[in-house]
Amino acid sequence: MHQDYSITHLKQLESEAIYILRETAAQFEKPVLLFSGGKDSIVMAHLAKKAFYPARLPFPLMHVDTGHNFPETMEYRDRFIAELGAELVVASVQDAIDAGKVKEETGPHASRNGLQTVALLDGLEEGKYDAALGGGRRDEEKARAKERFFSHRDAFGQWDPKNQRPELWNIFNGRKHHGEHFRVFPLSNWTEMDIWQYIKLEEIDLPSLYFSHERPCFVRNGVIMAVTDFIELLPNETAQVKNMRIRFRTIGDATCTGAALSDAADLDAIIGEVAAARQTERGTRADDKRSETAMEDRKKEGYF
Amino acid sequence: MTETNTAAGYLDMDLLRFTTAGSVDDGKSTLIGRLLYDSKAIFEDQLEAVEKSSKSRGDENVNLALLTDGLRSEREQGITIDVAYRYFATPKRKFIIADTPGHTQYTRNMVTGASTANLAILLVDARKGIIEQTCRHAFIANLLRIQHVVVCVNKMDLVDWDEGTYNAIVEDFKKFASRLDNIVEVTFIPASALLGDNIVDKSSNMPWYQGPTLLYHLETVYIGGDENHIDARFPVQWVIRPHSDKWHDFRGFAGRIAGGVFKPGDKVKVLPSGFESTIKGIHTMDGELKEAFAPMSVALTLDDEIDISRGDMLVKLNNPPQPKQDVEAMICWFSADKKLAGRGKYILRHTEKEVKALIHEVRYKVNINTLRKIEDDLVFSHNDIGRISIRTSAPLIADSYRRNRITGSFVLIDEQNNETVAAGMII
Ligand SMILES: Nc1nc2c(ncn2[C@@H]2O[C@H](COP(=O)(O)OP(=O)(O)O)[C@@H](O)[C@H]2O)c(=O)[nH]1
Ligand SMILES: [Mg+2]
Numbered sequence: 001m002h003q004d005y006s007i008t009h010l011k012q013l014e015s016e017a018i019y020i021l022r023e024t025a026a027q028f029e030k031p032v033l034l035f036s037g038g039k040d041s042i043v044m045a046h047l048a049k050k051a052f053y054p055a056r057l058p059f060p061l062m063h064v065d066t067g068h069n070f071p072e073t074m075e076y077r078d079r080f081i082a083e084l085g086a087e088l089v090v091a092s093v094q095d096a097i098d099a100g101k102v103k104e105e106t107g108p109h110a111s112r113n114g115l116q117t118v119a120l121l122d123g124l125e126e127g128k129y130d131a132a133l134g135g136g137r138r139d140e141e142k143a144r145a146k147e148r149f150f151s152h153r154d155a156f157g158q159w160d161p162k163n164q165r166p167e168l169w170n171i172f173n174g175r176k177h178h179g180e181h182f183r184v185f186p187l188s189n190w191t192e193m194d195i196w197q198y199i200k201l202e203e204i205d206l207p208s209l210y211f212s213h214e215r216p217c218f219v220r221n222g223v224i225m226a227v228t229d230f231i232e233l234l235p236n237e238t239a240q241v242k243n244m245r246i247r248f249r250t251i252g253d254a255t256c257t258g259a260a261l262s263d264a265a266d267l268d269a270i271i272g273e274v275a276a277a278r279q280t281e282r283g284t285r286a287d288d289k290r291s292e293t294a295m296e297d298r299k300k301e302g303y304f
Numbered sequence: 305m306t307e308t309n310t311a312a313g314y315l316d317m318d319l320l321r322f323t324t325a326g327s328v329d330d331g332k333s334t335l336i337g338r339l340l341y342d343s344k345a346i347f348e349d350q351l352e353a354v355e356k357s358s359k360s361r362g363d364e365n366v367n368l369a370l371l372t373d374g375l376r377s378e379r380e381q382g383i384t385i386d387v388a389y390r391y392f393a394t395p396k397r398k399f400i401i402a403d404t405p406g407h408t409q410y411t412r413n414m415v416t417g418a419s420t421a422n423l424a425i426l427l428v429d430a431r432k433g434i435i436e437q438t439c440r441h442a443f444i445a446n447l448l449r450i451q452h453v454v455v456c457v458n459k460m461d462l463v464d465w466d467e468g469t470y471n472a473i474v475e476d477f478k479k480f481a482s483r484l485d486n487i488v489e490v491t492f493i494p495a496s497a498l499l500g501d502n503i504v505d506k507s508s509n510m511p512w513y514q515g516p517t518l519l520y521h522l523e524t525v526y527i528g529g530d531e532n533h534i535d536a537r538f539p540v541q542w543v544i545r546p547h548s549d550k551w552h553d554f555r556g557f558a559g560r561i562a563g564g565v566f567k568p569g570d571k572v573k574v575l576p577s578g579f580e581s582t583i584k585g586i587h588t589m590d591g592e593l594k595e596a597f598a599p600m601s602v603a604l605t606l607d608d609e610i611d612i613s614r615g616d617m618l619v620k621l622n623n624p625p626q627p628k629q630d631v632e633a634m635i636c637w638f639s640a641d642k643k644l645a646g647r648g649k650y651i652l653r654h655t656e657k658e659v660k661a662l663i664h665e666v667r668y669k670v671n672i673n674t675l676r677k678i679e680d681d682l683v684f685s686h687n688d689i690g691r692i693s694i695r696t697s698a699p700l701i702a703d704s705y706r707r708n709r710i711t712g713s714f715v716l717i718d719e720q721n722n723e724t725v726a727a728g729m730i731i
Contacts, residue, residue, distance in 0.1 A: 007318075
């Protein structure tokens with residue numbers, strides 16, 4: 001028998017992610033898929049569609065909304081979810097602020113990024129969700145490299161990185177006590193390049209923010225930031241605002257997502273850029289620069 | 305890296321998963337750092353961050369180990385605590401590395417990393433040669449059925465690149481390895497992870513070595529024979545029922561193929577019920593397939609309406625597994641605070657099924673340093689490996705682990721705290 005029974009690495013990653021998505025639907029009572037409108041969660045939702053085709057997704061999508069969104073993200077979100085025929089749940093940071101649960105940071109460096117954790121945990125508790133599917137990848141950041149596919153969270157939503165359940169073969173242990181929940185990461189083994197190649201292969205539509213466009217920007221701590229209603233400019237920054245040709249490599253809260261100068265207007269150009277990149281995609285995220293283990297510290301508290 | 309962006313090349317690459325093993329300070333993290341660095345999978349900001357922390361720690365060279373040791377306590381103690389997964393790609397292949405650390409959790413971590421690996425790199429310090437721990441790692445690789453092993457004799461710079469030293473280590477390992485029956489292929493490579501010799505680039509310090517560099521070997525080793533494409537196994541994970549007008553009568557059995565090849569028209573049997581039917585279609589969102597094999601995720605429809613649910617298995621008629629409630633297995637005990645002894649009760653998770661399991665008998669433990677059986681102390685504690693027999697509350701549709709890693713493996717879960725306390729391989 002000389003037939004070659006092998007599949008490409010992208011197909012292997014796809015199959016693995018579909019397996020994890022089905023396993024999540026089967027093992028938990030009420031899963032939810034965290035949808036930010038960024039490329040990873042878009043790919044995850046696309047894979048979920050594949051996993052349950054021709055049926056609809058057996059779980060809703062949750063958007064943790066900081067209220068600081070680029071309008072393009074919101075337009076995309078509503079269109080994408082309508083096409084998917086899925087249910088959308090919004091966990092709002094603004095609501096958490098209004099309810100006095102969290103205090104908004106003030107000043108020019110104010111960001112709602114940290115407040116997302118509260119809105120997320122509240123949203124999970126309110127909806128009684130026992131598994132939250134996230135688009136995190138292990139190649140993104142060094143603390144994420146230690147994350148499990150099925151990642152246990154205690155009753156306070158906290159992660160204990162030193163005490164994780166071993167994961168072997170394709171056996172995933174989602175057992176938990178009442179009040180605890182899981183974060184599940186179907187894209188754990190994907191790299192940024194895999195994501196882009198897969199988007200191209202599957203012809204997945206993305207928010208326009210990912211492609212090169214012109215908009216007013218300024219530079220803060222070496223990071224290019226878009227001018228939005230949500231960022232207070234320092235006096236010297238106002239003067240240096242100018243139109244730049246940029247694109248975003250990640251899409252998050254508008255106050256902490258940096259842009260990159262780029263002419264990449266289509267997927268091929270982006271793939272070329274990713275291949276030649278000398279900075280990780282999170283290199284443009286101000287939230288990771290707060291300390292060496294900033295991500296681990298935020299994740300322990302319950303961050304994505 | 306730059307060549308990998310040509311779409312055709314990238315869409316053509318296959319995947320190799322490997323794990324690294326060695327005792328503390330043999331250079332595992334450095335080796336992985338080197339592979340990532342020389343294959344340009346490391347970004348400028350990551351390197352800068354590592355340079356900065358190396359300096360502040362007073363390290364002389366850039367400490368490539370810091371690339372993989374990401375947790376706060378790992379960086380503080382200068383050790384790797386948890387399995388870390390790393391990724392890199394060359395134009396030929398994409399690689400997933402499980403970096404499995406030493407110290408107290410060692411066996412647990414290596415078993416975990418090895419469970420999905422095609423290949424294991426065993427690191428040996430050229431100054432120390434084959435030590436007890438090398439044998440232990442080779443034993444675990446063999447137990448987990450890793451078919452390809454690379455013995456990387458590292459730190460050759462510290463033995464003046466001496467050929468005699470290397471040859472003696474090779475001979476030593478060969479003597480020992482003849483006992484490891486699952487390992488199909490062993491490759492020896494003399495190297496310096498710190499200086500980069502024979503990792504990505506050929507060493508000019510060891511002209512006497514004619515073999516491949518480590519990366520070349522990783523790129524070219526043939527792994528097509530690793531999966532079982534003979535025994536058809538399809539554990540049912542989820543039943544797809546669209547309840548829509550268009551798909552009114554659709555009942556798809558979703559899962560990932562664990563072995564063999566399935567085609568429309570194939571006669572299949574459902575286990576444990578024993579009902580037989582014929583495959584009507586193999587469905588994916590991209591259309592129906594003419595055939596499907598491991599490790600593809602698909603949905604199967606059948607000609608007949610029979611009751612099938614999660615945890616059942618579809619197999620072909622020629623070589624079905626025998627459902628059984630009495631299982632013999634090798635296990636590795638993971639729990640640090642609870643021990644396993646005879647008559648213990650656990651939850652056993654196998655493929656898509658959970659059953660209760662009673663430890664019927666503990667047969668023996670293995671002293672993994674001498675590979676001798678221990679028959680006088682039968683209490684399993686942290687990191688112990690040995691053989692037990694189990695009685696389950698419902699039949700398992702299982703193969704021996706030697707025939708199939710997916711249908712031959714299970715984990716034991718503690719009913720009280722839900723921790724995964726053991727990994728098992730069915731004999
Ligand atoms: N001279 C020399 N030192 C090495 C080599 N490989 C690793 N080291 C050093 O050995 C020490 C332990 O390496 P590390 O990668 O942390 O080992 P691990 O515990 O196996 O991960 C570090 O100081 C490395 O710089 C080598 O090939 N030659
Ligand atoms: Mg290490």
